[in-house]
Amino acid sequence: MSSAYGNRRLPARLDLIDRKILSALRDNARLTNNELAERVGLSPSPCWTRVKRLEADGIIDHYTAVIDQAAIGLGDVAFIEITLQHHDERVLEQFGEALARIPEVLEAHLVTGEYDYLVKVAVAGTADYERFLRERLYRIEGIRSSRTTFSLRALKRNISVDPLGIG
Structure with a gap:
C-alpha cells in the first residue's frame, strides 16, 4: 500500500491484544513467550505468532538493553x-x-x-x-x-x- 510517506506499507490497525503485547515488551523485553502470553491473556502459540507479525511489520523495531549512563x-x-x-x-x-x-x-x-x-x-x-x-x-x-x-x-x-x- 502506498501512502503520503512513500511506498511504506502501513500496518493493520492494532487490536487490544497487540497493544498489550507491545506494552509488556516495552516494560520488559526479556519476558519469555510463556510469560508474555500469560500477561496478555493468550496461549503461547498465538502470542508467538503475533510477536513475529509485529516484528515483520516493523512495529517492533528491535530489542535493546537500556544502560544507566x-x-x-x-x-x-x-x-x-x-x-x-x-x-x-x-x-x-x-x-x-x-x-x-x-x-x-x-x-x-x-x-x-x-x-x-x-x-x-x-x-x-x-x-x-x-x-x-x-x-x-x-x-x-x-x-x-x-x-x-x-x-x-x-x-x-x-x-x-x-x-x-x-x-
Whole structure:
C-alpha cells in the first residue's frame, strides 16, 4: 500500500491484544513467550505468532538493553541546537552520517524552526563536553553555530511510547 510517506506499507490497525503485547515488551523485553502470553491473556502459540507479525511489520523495531549512563561515567546530558551553513541534500546527508558515528550522541533530529538539528549527547561533565565539542562535533564540516542546554535532571525518560496509553 502506498501512502503520503512513500511506498511504506502501513500496518493493520492494532487490536487490544497487540497493544498489550507491545506494552509488556516495552516494560520488559526479556519476558519469555510463556510469560508474555500469560500477561496478555493468550496461549503461547498465538502470542508467538503475533510477536513475529509485529516484528515483520516493523512495529517492533528491535530489542535493546537500556544502560544507566551515570553508572558508566556519562552522568550529564546536553541538548545542542545546531545550525548549518548550507542546506543542500548532500550536506544534510553527510552531517547526519557524521553525527551517527559519534558515540556520545544519543539522538539527533533534523528539526523545523530557528536551528537545523537538535542533538542529545551524554558526557561526563563540562570538561568532557568541551572535549566532545573540540574533538568530535566541531570537526564536522558545515556548522555555522551551536547552542547548548544542560539537563538538570530527567523528569521522564522512555525509549518508546506505551501503546496502551494512546488512542
